[in-house]
Amino acid sequence: MKIDKILIIGANGQVGSALLPKLRSIYGEEQVIASDLALPSKPLSYFEQVDATDKQSLANLVKKHDITQIYHLAAILSAKGEADPIWAWNVNMQSLLNVLGIGREFKLHKIFVPSSIAVFGSNVPADLTPQDVVLNPSTIYGVSKVATENMLNYYAGRYGLDVRSLRYPGIISYQSLPGGGTTDYAVEIFHTAISGRRFNCYLAEHTTLPMIYIDDAIRATIELMEAPIDQVKVRTSYNLSGLSFTPGELFKQLQQYYPDFECDFVPDFRQYIADSWPNSIDDEDAKNDWGWKVEFDLARMTSEMIAHLSDLEL
Numbered sequence: 001m002k003i004d005k006i007l008i009i010g011a012n013g014q015v016g017s018a019l020l021p022k023l024r025s026i027y028g029e030e031q032v033i034a035s036d037l038a039l040p041s042k043p044l045s046y047f048e049q050v051d052a053t054d055k056q057s058l059a060n061l062v063k064k065h066d067i068t069q070i071y072h073l074a075a076i077l078s079a080k081g082e083a084d085p086i087w088a089w090n091v092n093m094q095s096l097l098n099v100l101g102i103g104r105e106f107k108l109h110k111i112f113v114p115s116s117i118a119v120f121g122s123n124v125p126a127d128l129t130p131q132d133v134v135l136n137p138s139t140i141y142g143v144s145k146v147a148t149e150n151m152l153n154y155y156a157g158r159y160g161l162d163v164r165s166l167r168y169p170g171i172i173s174y175q176s177l178p179g180g181g182t183t184d185y186a187v188e189i190f191h192t193a194i195s196g197r198r199f200n201c202y203l204a205e206h207t208t209l210p211m212i213y214i215d216d217a218i219r220a221t222i223e224l225m226e227a228p229i230d231q232v233k234v235r236t237s238y239n240l241s242g243l244s245f246t247p248g249e250l251f252k253q254l255q256q257y258y259p260d261f262e263c264d265f266v267p268d269f270r271q272y273i274a275d276s277w278p279n280s281i282d283d284e285d286a287k288n289d290w291g292w293k294v295e296f297d298l299a300r301m302t303s304e305m306i307a308h309l310s311d312l313e314l
């Protein structure tokens, strides 16, 4: 059987920069085409520059490389989206419609599009937020992700497209800096602690948010994509839980490694976004349907982040 040819859209971003090497290690370098609106910061093999809102350019790329699977990661995230909501909506929805349309036209085997905990508003249970609740998001990003989930479900039902999705919590990674989300502080704090500076946290000390370490997020993504089709029962997007912590708890973990590290908590507009999001997520469906199991807790994540970032700084 011919092996699938994969296209990652938004490959330079926080998720893409970790997903790309992992997929290439599994399927082979030439089997995974990287693409992004921006050029990569370092030379990258099998890279194509493309604007995902331009359907013809995207279709040309899919044709040129005989693509059979897409991981569509390009999006404008929560904090950035609030600066220009209509632009964020247009980028997020147009790129999605292009990917879904191309999925039908080229009879793609599988498509992955992430959703987010930003789909939840403050009207749902904040602790162990269930899979199926009324979705009233507070940001344009969340509004676009609710629409995304509904479009994925619609294309799966109406056209039989094999679309798969996870509601990622805030992702903590060392491969690249995050791209304008509300949980970015949890990555930036590591860089600041390691460089010996004082950290200015834009969220209040006791704000609990659902997070996930990048290795768990990438493993969840690949496990969902490789799950047999009959195990993938949720076609909107699966709740996914990693770990939950506050900025204060992460600060205290880092002080175990850097006793002189100091942090000020000065909430800005992102506090309102964080306040509308859950504290923790119930991911029973992901566990039951395709066997999801988290591996990283706060202590293990902190030690891995410090080890990787210290290596990078050497």
Ligand code: NAD
Residues within 6 Å of the ligand: 009, 010, 011, 012, 013, 014, 015, 016, 035, 036, 037, 038, 050, 051, 052, 053, 072, 073, 074, 075, 076, 077, 091, 095, 113, 114, 115, 116, 117, 167, 168, 169, 170, 171, 172, 177, 178, 179, 180, 181, 183
């Ligand atoms: P990011 O901002 O780090 O990366 C997005 C990438 O998309 C960037 O490299 C950007 O250049 C590219 N891009 C933007 N517009 C584009 C366009 N028109 N055409 C092609 N490329 C374009 O985002 P990320 O953190 O890697 O997020 C990836 C996906 O995961 C997104 O759908 C996001 O909503 C979702 N997600 C991320 C998090 C998180 O904590 N990082 C949490 C929940 C959901």
